[in-house]
Amino acid sequence: MSTSSIPLQKTALFDAHQKLGARIVEFGGWSMPVQYGGIVEEHKAVREAAGVFDISHMGEFFVEGPGTLNFLNGLLTNDVAKLGIGQGQYTLMLNEQGGVIDDLILYRLGEETYFLVVNAAKIDEDRAWVEKHLPSGVEFSDRSALYSAIALQGPKALEIARAFFGAGWPEPQRNEITRYSWNCQDVLIARTGYTGEDGVELFFGNDVAANFLLTLLEVGKPFGLKPCGLGARDTLRLEACLPLNGNDLSEKRTPLEAGLGIFVSLTKAASFPGKEVLQKQKSEGPAEKLIAFQIKEKGPPPRPHYLLFQGAKQVGEVTSGAPSPTLGSGIGLAYVEAACAGPGTTLELEVRGARVPVEVVKKPFYKRPV
């Protein structure tokens, strides 16, 4: 339970969730649906057909004007120069020590117009960090409060989007973003997601949000589309080994430790906060790494903060863990000493005083069939 005295924020879809029978929980300062029917049922809908998630709590930033490319390249880890208009990339914002402030997706909407989608719980911190580094001439605006967003995910997601928007819709390719009009309202359509499935993330104004969601559910019904909550979102992203900031990422962990090196350009000319630390860490090799592990036998699922051992020695700590609906066994992510990080290594998980054997496995646990 939240002990905060600040009232929880509600998305523009809150009433729609209640109508759909959602169970509501607190997440990152927001009242969000954790499930509608059941987590496993929703998880399977996304793996086998499609699911729709409210992601309105996430933050939407816009950065534009001359010099924006250089500014963002000096703030974020990935190489912004690689983005053509209409393309997006996963990237990270680090502190001076190389620790993760936030992970986000950066889209280039125009010649010098960029759109950033950041984590809900980090909106204020991210905005302060961007503003602190903002040079004159570059315009920054936090439009999180104006935007609603949903993620439509699953093997049927694209078919549903086509049925919803009409055959002439501007279908984005992987990591691309397009613009379209629905009921005279501007919609941003990004081919991205957080489930390990194909799909799109849709951004639009708050006033059309409920109508948008309910119409989409109606159109998607014959395809098996289900409304899905944060519970399924967590098990889906965990199976796909997509990190969750606050669990698997933190200000104490670098992207190299987290295995996100491919999203860090140490060769680009621009210097960004944490770059020197990462260069050093790369040449020395991180002392600890984020690994994926699986419970070998039928046993209790791993949970965050459980400890991992090799014999008597504690070698790591779990950051995410749950029973995997797809694999049928407990899976987790954990930071462990680099010497124990190789796939095939057997470790022991401590669960309520007992030891359970686990095996380090190759990431991800789940990869969608091509």
Added chain:
Amino acid sequence: MSIIPEQLRYAASHEWVKVEDGTGTVGITDHAQQELSDVVYVDLPKLGSRVAAGAVAAVVESVKAASDIYSPVSGEVVAINNELITQPDLANKDPYGAAWLFRVKLSNPGELDALKDAAGYKAQIGE
């Protein structure tokens, strides 16, 4: 809305107890299983161990989280439901029947007075 049988006693922490001949059968309520959803693993107390009213006696794990289960009564554990080890989803299907957790030989039957009746529990969960 959840099912709340009239003849049982309830703890505020969402366990039920049914007492017959000085032995209490303990389980979790329909409301609790709905909140947890998708139970995947159950840790039960050891046969012959002693449990205390209000203390953790078992753990029920759903997809979301591990939840402590508090015994509503004190005494010796005289039976545990091994069916739940192999079929943890019984907790979702039949919370007042096949998914009982353990049985306790009551050491202090007076503790039952501190538990809620069906109406009291119904009021607590706002139904």
